[in-house]
Amino acid sequence: MSMFRRVVPHGFRAGRLSALLLAGTCAACMVGPDYHKPDAILSARFKEIPPPPGWAFADPHYAELPKGHWWEIYNDPQLNRLEERVNISNQTIKADEAAFRQARALVDEARSSLFPSASLTPSITRSGAGQGTSTLASSIPTTGATTVGNRSLGESDITRYELSGTLDWEPDIWGRIRRQVESNVSGAQASQATLDAARLSEQTSLATYYFEMLYQDSLIALLKQFVSYYEQNAAINRNQVAAGTTDPSDLLQAETQVASTKAQLVSAGILRAQYEHAIAVLIGEPPAALTIAPGALPTTIPAIPVTIPSLLLQRRPDIAEQERIMEEENALIGVAIAAYYPTISLSATADYAGDPIGSLFKLANRSWSIAASAAETLFEGGLRTADVRAARATFDQAVANYRQTVLTAMQGVEDQLSNLRILAEQADAQARAVDLANQAVVVSLNQYRAGTAIYTTVITNQETALSNAETALGVQESRMVDSVQLITALGGGWSTSDLISKTALQTDNPLLPSFISPDKN
Numbered sequence: 356m357s358m359f360r361r362v363v364p365h366g367f368r369a370g371r372l373s374a375l376l377l378a379g380t381c382a383a384c385m386v387g388p389d390y391h392k393p394d395a396i397l398s399a400r401f402k403e404i405p406p407p408p409g410w411a412f413a414d415p416h417y418a419e420l421p422k423g424h425w426w427e428i429y430n431d432p433q434l435n436r437l438e439e440r441v442n443i444s445n446q447t448i449k450a451d452e453a454a455f456r457q458a459r460a461l462v463d464e465a466r467s468s469l470f471p472s473a474s475l476t477p478s479i480t481r482s483g484a485g486q487g488t489s490t491l492a493s494s495i496p497t498t499g500a501t502t503v504g505n506r507s508l509g510e511s512d513i514t515r516y517e518l519s520g521t522l523d524w525e526p527d528i529w530g531r532i533r534r535q536v537e538s539n540v541s542g543a544q545a546s547q548a549t550l551d552a553a554r555l556s557e558q559t560s561l562a563t564y565y566f567e568m569l570y571q572d573s574l575i576a577l578l579k580q581f582v583s584y585y586e587q588n589a590a591i592n593r594n595q596v597a598a599g600t601t602d603p604s605d606l607l608q609a610e611t612q613v614a615s616t617k618a619q620l621v622s623a624g625i626l627r628a629q630y631e632h633a634i635a636v637l638i639g640e641p642p643a644a645l646t647i648a649p650g651a652l653p654t655t656i657p658a659i660p661v662t663i664p665s666l667l668l669q670r671r672p673d674i675a676e677q678e679r680i681m682e683e684e685n686a687l688i689g690v691a692i693a694a695y696y697p698t699i700s701l702s703a704t705a706d707y708a709g710d711p712i713g714s715l716f717k718l719a720n721r722s723w724s725i726a727a728s729a730a731e732t733l734f735e736g737g738l739r740t741a742d743v744r745a746a747r748a749t750f751d752q753a754v755a756n757y758r759q760t761v762l763t764a765m766q767g768v769e770d771q772l773s774n775l776r777i778l779a780e781q782a783d784a785q786a787r788a789v790d791l792a793n794q795a796v797v798v799s800l801n802q803y804r805a806g807t808a809i810y811t812t813v814i815t816n817q818e819t820a821l822s823n824a825e826t827a828l829g830v831q832e833s834r835m836v837d838s839v840q841l842i843t844a845l846g847g848g849w850s851t852s853d854l855i856s857k858t859a860l861q862t863d864n865p866l867l868p869s870f871i872s873p874d875k876n
Contacts, residue, residue: 387530390682401664428657447557451553466861468535531690534693549676555672661772667765670846691745697730778834785823
């Protein structure tokens with residue numbers, strides 16, 4: 356009786372207890388802790404705000420990332436087309452989507468235990484008994500049956516029809532099944548968050564590869580431009596050597612410059628092809644099936660709406676995943692605690708038998724039974740206590756993982772904000788370096804043509820100019836990639852409202868009884 360006092364509300368009468376056994380569930384009788392979301396470790400604002408001069412964030416009150424299509428912020432039609440294909444054909448996303456469907460099926464599987472199980476067994480038995488040993492049979496029937504010895508075939512043979520049914524039910528008195536359903540529902544939501552996080556990751560990878568490919572395109576265009584310059588210089592030196600006015604070593608140096616720059620072109624082409632191949636795989640295509648037209652790296656990055664850190668809790672699918680895992684593990688504590696309580700089972704059987712079949716359902720041919728039983732484990736050597744401790748420890752681990760995910764998310768935002776701030780300063784300084792290097796090339800080339808400078812000076816200045824131009828392109832590539840990473844760190848336009856609701860997960864079965872009231876969150 357002490358077991359009942361622990362879970363039955365004060366003033367609960369015997370009649371109501373009987374009703375509870377029949378209903379099989381009661382919201383007040385679910386053992387285990389109810390879920391309350393633990394606090395996350397958050398700062399009031401991001402350290403790296405405001406942005407540096409010359410680059411601004413979009414006002415979060417008036418601008419948001421495009422819902423589900425964050426890449427549209429770059430206003431690149433080719434990128435838009437490729438990103439759309441990720442959602443359709445990416446195999447990693449397909450695998451995670453199948454895992455989500457499996458998690459949804461587990462909800463239905465756990466919920467099925469709330470219902471009785473019924474079985475029906477029909478059977479037909481033909482039997483006979485005879486006397487005597489004669490094998491002679493009368494050829495003229497007199498009673499409608501053939502006689503063999505002292506036995507009348509058809510009179511002593513019996514056909515028996517039988518129909519039996521059973522109904523078994525384990526009422527969810529202590530809420531073990533409902534806690535399991537609660538856990539599986541949260542697990543299904545976590546699985547969807549995993550799917551959304553994987554989708555965002557694949558979209559981010561594609562955008563990153565795309566801008567890195569455009570960097571290679573821009574680098575190829577830059578190298579071709581310098582190859583053209585170097586070839587002009589080599590032609591000038593070739594004419595001067597032919598005229599005997601220049602040392603042949605100057606021509607060799609000029610031709611070496613052309614060859615080494617062409618070698619850089621080949622290397623850039625290799626990387627460009629690899630990025631295109633990677634993009635093809637991300638959209639679910641063999642590399643041979645995709646050809647992307649060359650483009651140019653954007654010279655500016657878009658304004659990105661940056662909000663306060665607390666909004667990351669609603670806008671990052673990986674954080675939502677960890678939060679749902681916490682509730683999943685919290686419910687399993689109740690499942691473990693329910694093992695302390697007795698298991699109550701109800702069963703009923705009914706049998707009908709008759710011959711012929713028309714008499715099958717006569718009351719005289721009916722038998723039935725109803726039974727109730729309870730089972731309680733008295734000793735398991737501390738197994739149930741260990742299970743509860745393990746469940747609580749797993750929940751504590753989930754809380755720590757959740758808080759660490761939030762901290763890592765804030766770190767990711769701060770990293771990208773600082774990267775963009777520092778890269779903006781570097782881009783300004785590098786642009787100045789490129790301008791000065793180009794001026795030095797012009798001056799040294801004029802001096803060489805006037806005979807006041809050796810060709811080595813020209814080569815040095817040209818190589819410096821190319822190196823600075825390549826660095827400037829690299830800085831802009833880093834800015835574009837970091838802007839993609841910042842958008843990802845902010846959740847890519849995702850929201851917890853995108854998660855399937857608990858109600859949708861639990862009420863899609865029309866057999867769900869009215870006394871089960873899932874949360875609507």
